[in-house]
Amino acid sequence: MLSLYSLPETWWHRRRAGSKLLALCVLCVLLWWWPVFLWLLLPLSWAALCSLGPQGRNTLRWLLRLWPWWLAVVLWQTWVGQWELGLTVVARWATLLACASVLTLSTRLDALMAVVQRILPGVSGRRFAIALALVVRSVPQLLDGYRARELAWRARSLRPARHQLIAPWLVDTLRDSDHVSLALQARGGSRGLPALPSSTIGDN
């Protein structure tokens, strides 16, 4: 399983999953207790993201595209008289998201799952990995589905669609989940195939 993994391989890819995860945890704590580090770590984390190649830069662009949300947070905090806090919150989010992206882009999902399983022995890493991979697969597909509907609407309408596409798109999404479950079933389900009872004749 690799999902969000990006190529080409970089220095980050060669670090161990466990150490990267640990570093991320330490960073979380650090930024929580000593926010002054933010102004050093924010540019560093972005630089690290960029060093991952095209997909890293894409992720950064995606982060920057969230600017209305960042702005809203700062404005709100300014409104309640705490603009410094607003800036800190935004910078903390931006730093942690960038660091988390470095982790997911440079670490294979199975390596990450192995670490998670070591920490939480009760969790089925395999099912979790399948679920995560399905999410990664579905997001672009759902967005594409919405865009395709928008195009189909525009092709036969003079006014842009507002809320009208949401209901059919949701129905489509539910139907898609039906197909996913059938496809999963066709290849043995989310738990993998059960052991074969000895009485059965056919085998491969």
Next chain:
Amino acid sequence: MSLTLENAQVDDPQGRRILGPLSLQLSESRIGVVGNNGCGKSTLLRLLAALQMPSQGCVRGFGTTTQEQGEQWPRWVGVVFQNTDHQLLFPTVIEELAFGMKQLGWPDAEARAQQALAERPGWAYRRVHELSGGEKKWVCLRAVLLMQTQVLLLDEPSSGLDQGQRRQLRAELAGLEQQQIIASHDPQDLQHCERVIWLEQGRVRAEGAASEVLEAYLDA
């Protein structure tokens, strides 16, 4: 050990008959299922793949039935869906190819998947949802072939492919040892079948040698 339908029938949730009752023994190594849109080809394949249970009757094979041990069916029966987007589960090609083998518990699943990609360098980490229709078809077929099932069910395998790709696909399928059951409304896909079953409104309208049945189907 051949798949057998015994009075199998499928009703939709409103109780309307979609397929059957059908009694068929599917023992030939190449079987075609032909028929117009909505005649029940995909439904028949879903029954044979244990993805759907018959409302009545049963589907027998491998010493058991789909009702008893349907969850084991992916060991024996692989199915290539009509719509590739309904089959593809994973974000990257390599994950999609390795998945079925991992499900079977093969430790070298990923190595085998990599090997299968030797003829398509650079494909392992391609995003599945960015592939063209024909490329998706290739991934779907490859993912199922890698599981080395005894039976291969193919639902409209050549739809969406250009002429060259169709020829390539037919040549590839002809070289496989597994039993194949192919549903299609394109007679060209079924020319080489030993037996062709013509479905109409969920029932067998005719069956027999490919040349005769396909000719009758085209004349109808």
